[in-house]
Amino acid sequence: MRDSEEDSAGQVQAQEEDDHRLLKDDHNLLKDDHNLLKDDHNLLKDDHNLLKDDHNLLKDDHNLLKDDHNLLDILRSELTGQEQQLFITGFAAYLQYDTRNDFVINLDDERELFKATIEESKRETEEANAELAKIRTKIYEEIPKLDNVYVNKEVAELASDTHKVGKAIDPKKRESQLNTGSAQGSRMIYKRPTHNAMVVEDILKVAQRRYHIASIGGCEHYNNNVEHSVDVIDIAATVVDTLASSFEYMKRGALFRKVIANLAAVQGDDDGVEAV
Structure with a gap:
């Protein structure tokens, strides 16, 4: 127990x-x-x-x-x-x-690279300056004349002084359009290639305002000797095209002489004019 x-x-x-x-x-x-x-x-x-x-x-x-x-x-x-x-x-x-x-860089290598960069920069600067000098020697280059100012007469008005002056890139196409819209037909009697037909036409408007009759169908209607209209067109187109062909580095005397020479060429030689 x-x-x-x-x-x-x-x-x-x-x-x-x-x-x-x-x-x-x-x-x-x-x-x-x-x-x-x-x-x-x-x-x-x-x-x-x-x-x-x-x-x-x-x-x-x-x-x-x-x-x-x-x-x-x-x-x-x-x-x-x-x-x-x-x-x-x-x-x-x-x-x-x-x-x-x-990482650590090699300063000598970087210095050489830096010098090479400077030399390359100098070379590019010299090339740019040479190109600029080349551009500055360019004073005149004939500009393309892809526009036209034309003189047109209705067949019914061939014996009168009444005529139309207009502008067209494609004179043949424009002549066809004028013929279509004429009751007795029309004839393009003169056309002048130019760089800017609008400016030439505006000069003609100012020069012949006293002979201006009306503005109809994209043409300016005049009632004066046709030969005078042709002369004004030639002078205006020659001046406009010569100035448009000149560069800013062309001297004043050279520019004046170029305009006068081109005007004289048009005055005495019809090679610069395309007659129809």
Whole structure:
């Protein structure tokens, strides 16, 4: 009986010891969890500090870039020469050098490349200046004359001075149109190729306003000696085409002489006029 009671008491004590060990283990686990949470909190705090540092670094980089840009703007405004601009380009590349990401360059190689760039730039400048000088020596070149001013007469008016003056890119097509619209037919008695028929026709309107009858069907009607209208057309077309063929570097005397020479050629030679 006594042995049974001792066994029962031993079992109770063993159970209590087990329970105590379990409680101690649970306590240790809770303590470990607490330490883990504390570590996580510290990690988050460290991450926050790192982000704050990165933000500050980015802010510093931004300020440095802003200062660099301001410096470059000042240099570009003050140093306007071609070689100076090349220096500024190289200096800008230097300012953008980042020791964290960029690699070290060989300054000797860069200096040689820089010199080569300068020489190439000088060569291009010399070629451009030579081309400009070549352009400036060009003072006159005959301009294409793809337009026409014409004189037309109705068949019924061949014996009179009444005639029409108009403009056309295709005189033959225009003559066909005039014939179609004429009761007895019409004839294009003169045409003059020119670069700008509209200007020539406007000059004729001013010069022959006293003889102007009407504006009908795209033609100006006049009642004066036909030969006078032809002379005015020739003079106006010659002056307009000569001026349009000249360049800005043509001197005043040379331009006047060219206009006079072309007028004289038209006056004494019908090669510049196409008669029908």
